[in-house]
Amino acid sequence: MDYNRFAKQDLAAMLEIIQSSIACNTEDGVKGLMDKTRILVCADYSISGFGDWRNNRLSLIKNIINLNYPVEWMKIYNQLKLYEKDPIIWRQAAEGGVHLWTETYKLFGEKTSKDFIVRASDFGIKHGVSGGITSAADGTMSIMTFSGPKERFKQYHRAILNVLLPHVNQALTRTCMGALRERNFRLTAREYEILKWMKDGKTNWEISSILNISERTAKFHVQNIEHKLNAVNRPHAVAIAYEMGFVH
Amino acid sequence: MINSFSKTEIVGIMETIEAAHYCANEAGFKAVLQKAAYLLDAQYSVCGVGSSNLSRVSSVNGSYPKEWFDAYVAERLYLYDPVVRYQMNFPSTVNWRNISRHCADEESRAFFARASAYGLVNGLSSGVYNHADGALSIFSFAGGSGRFDARNKKILETIAPHLNIALSRLRTI
Numbered sequence: 001m002d003y004n005r006f007a008k009q010d011l012a013a014m015l016e017i018i019q020s021s022i023a024c025n026t027e028d029g030v031k032g033l034m035d036k037t038r039i040l041v042c043a044d045y046s047i048s049g050f051g052d053w054r055n056n057r058l059s060l061i062k063n064i065i066n067l068n069y070p071v072e073w074m075k076i077y078n079q080l081k082l083y084e085k086d087p088i089i090w091r092q093a094a095e096g097g098v099h100l101w102t103e104t105y106k107l108f109g110e111k112t113s114k115d116f117i118v119r120a121s122d123f124g125i126k127h128g129v130s131g132g133i134t135s136a137a138d139g140t141m142s143i144m145t146f147s148g149p150k151e152r153f154k155q156y157h158r159a160i161l162n163v164l165l166p167h168v169n170q171a172l173t174r175t176c177m178g179a180l181r182e183r184n185f186r187l188t189a190r191e192y193e194i195l196k197w198m199k200d201g202k203t204n205w206e207i208s209s210i211l212n213i214s215e216r217t218a219k220f221h222v223q224n225i226e227h228k229l230n231a232v233n234r235p236h237a238v239a240i241a242y243e244m245g246f247v248h
Numbered sequence: 249m250i251n252s253f254s255k256t257e258i259v260g261i262m263e264t265i266e267a268a269h270y271c272a273n274e275a276g277f278k279a280v281l282q283k284a285a286y287l288l289d290a291q292y293s294v295c296g297v298g299s300s301n302l303s304r305v306s307s308v309n310g311s312y313p314k315e316w317f318d319a320y321v322a323e324r325l326y327l328y329d330p331v332v333r334y335q336m337n338f339p340s341t342v343n344w345r346n347i348s349r350h351c352a353d354e355e356s357r358a359f360f361a362r363a364s365a366y367g368l369v370n371g372l373s374s375g376v377y378n379h380a381d382g383a384l385s386i387f388s389f390a391g392g393s394g395r396f397d398a399r400n401k402k403i404l405e406t407i408a409p410h411l412n413i414a415l416s417r418l419r420t421i
Contacts, residue, residue, distance in 0.1 A: 008258065015406070235384075
């Protein structure tokens with residue numbers, strides 16, 4: 001990728017999104033990434049989700065994270081299973097990568113997609129750029145879509161999404177698959193408080209002085225935190241807490 | 249923080265992140281380390297990953313002097329390396345100068361003296377904990393201009409998580 005083609009402020013915004021993607025594992029976090037990306041690619045609307053893709057057939061769209069797609073349109077889209085007719089979805093499932101809608105419509109033949117395009121454009125969804133990753137191994141596909149009523153999506157915007165897609169997709173996968181959430185991380189209010197001081201590099205003695213408890217009690221809480229987070233030691237516990245968004 | 253980088257720096261960071269994201273084997277990862285070294289204006293690069301008690305350690309030599317790297321592995325010098333000891337307790341991005349100030353004991357001084365014979369005097373290291381298995385990854389860059397100012401530190405802070413993701417991926421292949 002030739003990064004020199006991008007304006008400096010766009011590059012800085014892209015790097016910020018990439019950095020935010022690393023630890024992102026919540027729906028709000030993903031929405032934040034989508035919104036920043038939406039602004040960068042000059043789109044009005046954005047939505048992302050996962051689908052089951054087996055035997056060249058898309059059977060279900062699930063784990064949808066809707067930033068601001070019109071709810072009415074999404075209702076119709078799901079009720080009528082329009083994803084089975086959506087050329088954008090079909091191309092993403094078949095090829096992955098990042099594509100401008102205008103190119104996809106041409107590829108599939110505008111006649112085939114006409115009905116779909118007309119329906120969508122009634123809701124202001126006419127042009128856009130979409131990216132996704134298809135995994136044949138586990139039969140899933142992810143898709144991230146940025147759209148709007150006006151044709152302002154250019155190769156430049158496609159290139160931006162091409163850079164961001166792998167990173168935002170990892171955050172989306174992490175959030176939607178929710179593997180981490182299945183672990184039992186219930187901490188008490190006191191443990192959260194102690195975790196905050198652990199993050200700041202305080203020793204057990206320092207924590208005990210700050211919270212006016214005995215050093216032994218502080219040690220007890222720290223051990224409980226390590227145990228609950230399945231951490232092998234103190235820095236590991238802090239690393240997990242960062243990952244889970246318990247500390248910032 | 250990102251806005252304080254120049255366009256050239258951001259381009260270099262993005263290229264390094266991309267290389268890290270797509271590298272698929274040890275040779276590819278070495279190239280990533282060398283790219284990062286160039287970005288940091290460093291001559292030497294290396295990384296290691298160890299279990300929480302350092303009973304299991306593996307490393308990838310980007311461009312450290314071979315003789316020193318071989319001795320380091322054969323003699324398990326990571327057990328005495330003040331940078332490793334520091335990172336075990338406070339995983340972060342640090343300038344070696346700050347570590348040597350805090351490690352005035354005989355063992356640390358002897359270690360730094362031995363490393364300096366190979367041109368490893370000034371350097372930057374970044375330690376990243378892996379939440380999945382508790383392993384600690386350390387990425388070190390040394391030599392070159394030897395300045396390693398706050399700007400270099402910020403750049404390493406930015407790319408280290410990506411180097412770690414790439415390294416973790418290679419460990420599972």
